[in-house]
Amino acid sequence: MPSVRVAESRSVRVQCVGLYCIKIQFYECLHMSAPAHLLSRTGVHLDVWQADALAGAPGRVVATGDALLDAQLPGGGWPLGALSEILQPPGVHSEWRLLLPALQRSGTGAVVLVGAPHLPFGPALGAQGLLPQRLLWVAAPAGGQGGAQRLWATEQALRCADVDAVLAWLAPVRPEQLRRLQMAAAEYAKLLFVLRPEQAQNESSPAALRLWAAPSGDASDTLEVRAFKRRGPPMEQPLHLTARPARLACLLAASQTRSGDALDRTAARA
Amino acid sequence: MHWIALQPGPEAPGTTASDAPGTEAALVDAPSAWAWWALQFTPLVARVEAALVLEVSASERLFGGRTALLDQLLKPNWPLALVEYAQGATSLVAYGRLQCADHAADGAAAIAPDALPLHTLVAARAHLPTLARLGLSNWGQLRALPRGGLVRRFGAGLVDALDCAYGQRPELYPWLTLPEVFDVPLELLSSVETASALLFGARRLLAQLQLWLRARQRGVLALELLWELDARRSNALHVDAHHTGGGQGRLVLRTAQATQDMQHLARLLAEQLAQVTLPAPVLHLRLRSVQTQPLAGESVSLLPEDVRHGDSLHQLLERLSARLGAEQVRCTTLLADHRPERMQRWQAAVQTSAAIDSGANRADATRARGLDLGFCQNGLDDSRPAALYPSWVLATPLRLTVHQGRPQYEGPLTLLAGPQRLESGWLDGAAHCALRDYYVARSTTAGLVWVYCERLGAHGATGQGPACWYLHGLFA
16 A cells, blocks of 8 residues: 655644545555556556645546646646536625636537526627637526526536536535535536535535635735645645736726826716 | 238237336327338238238338348337237238137138138128028138128128138228327326326327337427316316316427437426416326427447537527526527627527537627627637626616715725726617716725716716716626
8 A cells, every 4th residue: 555645744634634545545445446547657546646746637627727726726727527616705706717718628518607696798708718609597596496496407507418517606505415416517527616605615515626716805906716625735825816817907007007096086076 | 912910919008008117108099109100111001990901012022021021010119019910911811810819829820711710801790690500600611602692691791801801802991191290189097186297198198209200200399288177177276267268278398409309308398297287187188299390310420439428408408498487598699789788688598599509500600690799709819899898797787876976886996997988879769878988996895896887968867966876797
């Protein structure tokens, strides 16, 4: 049985992760004789990873379009056929910034939005590379019966051959319901993103990847991303990604150089 | 001439009330289904009492000989299973042998026509006691009697039937044809109180429909399910149902692509029936095809990786729309307009599903429709003005409160860029006229937002009073 190195400087949590890996390895060795293509170079099953390194994803991934973020995700991108959870503070939206490059690359099939908070703006998404005709907008009220409808619609979308990615806004959802979605995503090899409020970070979740994203509070205008759960060591430092598409960032920068209070004067005059 | 007579076996699904093994529903009308099946082998198919007779001499060669044809005809083929058959030079001989096969299964096929018992001749049934008293028991003895006497005693029908049976007269039947429109009624075994329970009967009708579609090589686009209410037993809640003559209910089912897939139709039907309330119990069901179209075969790939795994998009759209409502499942079309709320139109996806095809086709179609407004080119091109638009847009702009001259949305807004002046829609009348200045603003908690200020003079304002600010989009 290969040994698991645990860096000494890491916290107790890392050791727990390490023990978890040992347990997985133990069961893998006992019960499974993995086929050769599922073994990494060290002869360990690909589902098992060293506690201080990112797992190599056994499935395919779709690059996020952001080298910084790719470096922090196992396999170097969003996992295909696994549930990725994105947690956001209420009222804050960063989902298109995070997901749009991957959706653009995912193929030509439909992108299903289940329970989206607003209407996507086709021209803007089209200009950033996602054909608006790919979007399919499914509305179902949140909570109660509507929550079940959203789960049902999400699962149906995952089962469709012409769908490439599913984005689902699920507010109150139980882990077993998420597990069902995870199974469907794995069976049909789809990109599945579940967007939840940040209060859900303390609930357990079968997601392969859990990220928290919000604009950073300071004036630097960056997007702060933390990984709560990934196949690898915990992320110690949050990532700071550029928060805007390049053109918009240019516009904002150009507007900054103009007299800062001109706009405020405009507003006051109006 | 060579005739084959068929009849459902004693355990054929259509003759017993029990469901067929497995998940498939039993047929509603097994003899008709058999006739539709047999029509692909020969156009000369007729019904004699409960059996079918087929004349196959003309098509034997096409199917590779008599044995091969018989094999194909009797090929184990759900739900047409378990039949008895007999052959003969004429239909009456074949049918007579078939009836003998009921009683003596072994060697029935080899019975000579002369040795067939008289009760197997339909025309002789009415005279059986008289013929028995004459000491006649089989066809040969009857045929040996003088014709004139037979005609005078029993009528011309018996002699004509004998002539037909021995091939001395042509056999003419009202030949069965495949109906142009599928329209099959079903009497339910017991009255059904809830709409979802109608699904059981509907499944049997769908199984029959599938056979009809296969025989016609067509796919169904629209069909309707009708039911007749039992007016005598209407609920107290819906007393007026039969007073107003509402003794019938119907449900029209449409699908975007012609299909023979009854699973999909049954699922759609289940969703639709779940929303139906029956005012009275139902005794009769009827399924009718409204629109069909020829179904081309689907080419499949030999390579395993090309095999698509899952439902098709139109099935998904129809299923989602059936349960959630058509307006809840939408896709978008881009329009040429300067007003953001009119740059795209979100409409029910089932109605526009023709536009939703595979991705490549969609891009082509968009270009072909002249909607290429600069955002539909391939690849990322930041030089387009649309790149500055927000990715979420509010369906109706949200009026913002203004505090000390600054618009508020989850805290005071700081205007970062703008104004982008918009003046459009004056042709559409005052209500649609847009005179706006758009700004990119930062909210302390909600990030970047897209707000606009109604310019003075819009909606006939006099220019006095505070400006109205609206939230129209969110940068995400």
